[in-house]
Amino acid sequence: MPELPEVETTRRKIEPLLRGRTILRVEHDAPHKYRDTHLAVGRRVQGLSRRGKYLMLQLAAQGAAEGDPHDLEFIVHLGMTGGFRLERGKHTRVILETDAGLLHFDDARRFGKMAVVLPGEYASMPTLAAMGPEPLSDDFHEAPFVALARTAPAVKPWLLSQKPVSGVGNIYADEALWMAKIHPAQTRLSAPEARRLYHAIREVMGRAVEAGGSTLGDGVSNYRQHDGEAGAFQFAHNAYARNGHPCPRCGTEIVKTVLAQRGTHYCPKCQQLRAESRGQRAEGETDV
Template sequence: MPELPEVEVVRAGLEPVVTDAFVSGVEVFEPRSLKRHVPARGGFAALIEGRRMLAAVRRGKFLWLPLDSGDALVTHLGMSGQVLLRAPGHEESGLLRIRLHLEHPDHGEYWVNFVDQRIFGGMAVDAMAPAADGFTAGYAGAVHGDWDVLIPSQVAHIARDPLDPAFDDATFIARLRSTRSGVKRALLDQRLVSGIGNIYADEALWAAKMHYEQPGNTLSVRRARLLLTEVRQVLAKALAEGGTSFDAQYVNVNGASGYFSHSLNVYGQQGKPCPRCGTTIVREQFMNRGSHFCPHCQKLRRPRSA
């Protein structure tokens, strides 16, 4: 369930340690965690060992570490993935899937442990190519380099996230307003906008007072803009609340916390009163996952007859 804010916390925690780090070793304990890796290009470990990492970059929920070979180590946390920064020798749980041995010129030796209970996430080495729109491919914090405008091939189809300065509001709103799909399906479609998962989709829809099945093409420009604004606010708020742990400590200790559960308005709140109107929050099945909403605040709106 890591979504953009959680992945950003991980990225920020990795940034100082992986930047300029030398990869001295790779251990793969669970080959299924390499599901996104294309073996034809070479073995996972062989493509990483002996390389230097240049940065930690993120677009939406995808994270990648550009290498001095021109490739990138791509990471997706899936449902349960954690990237944990450890001192060498650290005893990890049985869910450890991949371990990287790093040597940093300033910080010394580290283990980067990829832990993933359900193996929905994974790592891969991928080639990079210029981003289609020519802008900086993802968010890399304070670090910059030639790789700025390059994106791993398996991430290229993912849209920018709403907090990306190069996010194209007009294109998103136009596409949102041209689909018959429900707005929640659109928010979860990473080709349209990235970084949003089930939790923040439900929270943003509640804030915008929209029903999850409201067809995109029934939204006015104003309502579409409102939804985008609320998405940004929800993400930014979560980012700010996770920001207290914006350091290596977070990754060191626990890559999983920080769902700002104390400030969820609807997600997982079924049976409880809506914080806005007091109506009981409902949970329904949608797209094989739970959708939480207030039946009073978030009614399906009939489009004005044309």
């Protein structure tokens, strides 16, 4: 699934194609998945932002000034396999036409969603409404994160909830926890563990954004940019999808388990579960 680095890279790549352009047509056949997109037609794209894993196009009526009360937001969630392309493909679900040309939203597994809403009205998108701070922003402070982590349940599912920090998904949770030497099922982090994790999240996310995200598998049905370019951070993975390979830090074989129904990769030597968490396997944890 595209996570913050992939969505941020997408934003940076398609912003020059959309900023300042007028939307002429939004074509699809799934109004329950792409809600109220007709409201975008005739509006100018003032800018593109991102919140966690969500793309957000700021729309204004033609001739309206910035901040006009009739402004709208076009929210895009890429789902598991969604992405924009210049050419139509066999998995194209939405065609976005502007006065500069066409963009095609491809989504092999059909989990992507779109909605046009009034700015800030996210009641229909509870994850977006309750999302934690951006990990690379000045709003992500160490002390509040450490305090929350001291009472947290199993740390990886906690990160995936998007509440302590936004944009961290399966890939980057595994990578940050490996860097911080914390077991994915660890509960109630110590203050040193929480501080290590805070800095690991910032470092991993920053490096992944600079590398253009991670392209897994064949890159056809998975994340790739509109121009066909793949990300490069998959070559720097230390834990995610590295089961059976030696840990880059200690040489122990990386193992895979299932935690809260998500494939989870870690080093059993570097990331040991502390005594108080042993014997109380996190909900949904099974060996693979």
